[in-house]
Amino acid sequence: MNEVLVADSIARVIQLSIAPVFLLTAIGTLLSVMTNRLHRVIDRARVWEAKLETESSPNEIAHHNSHLATLSKRAKLIGSAITLCTAAALFVCTLIATLFVERFVNLDLKTPVALLFIFAMLLLIAGLIIFLREIFVATHSLRIGPH
Template sequence: MPVFFQVSTIAQTIQLSLAPVFMLAAIGQILNVLAGRLARVIDRARILEERVLGLETGADRVRDIWELKLLDERMSIINAALFLAVSSAVMACVVIALLFIANIAKFHIGTWIALAFIVAVALLICCLTAFMWEVRVSLRAIHVRKEILS
């Protein structure tokens, strides 16, 4: 005989899962921003690679190599932030799944659900920290060269 769950039970579970669902939406937007920044960094690195290969010596070549190193650092930071954001999203999905499993099967795993949510938030905090770090690194390349200003 099939087991039917009351609509109120499912509705309550859906209400409980709203916070992780909103968190997933926010993570999606963060992923979009990070992917856009990574694409722009890669495009700039490709342009600079071609310029460096064409220049034998000189101050421009030195500056382009310096900027390439900076772009390489930014790519690594963005990749780490992307990994952390996706990990956070996966943990938020685990929280949602555990909420439904616990409610339907009458498991008492509230502590595990809370821990999974804490891990999801901690991963998101680490992602945002990496994003802030990448922005700070990117600001190093924005300054106008002193020889142009004088």
């Protein structure tokens, strides 16, 4: 009979942790998108740096430096967004572990669980806002067609 209660208890904790696991999957997908954007920014910066090394015209050097400054700003924004979203993922992982600890140690950890969830959401919101800012910087500096 005790084994049945333990199995039911484990099943209940797994049920409770499903939503945070989906959230963790979503954050992982966001992190993948962000790291891909960071890679593209880094690759573009290397191209502009190579152009800068071969340039001697002061106007062209200023033009290249302007592009590099924008790419640097984008990289910093993406880096901050990645940091915040990674912290959110860590809070979600801690939340899942806390759910299991609460069930098996018979502690009332509802307040820490709620706080972990709130902090994870705040970090995720902040990361998404900074990511959106990076997108605004990227689209603002976008030039299509002849210059």
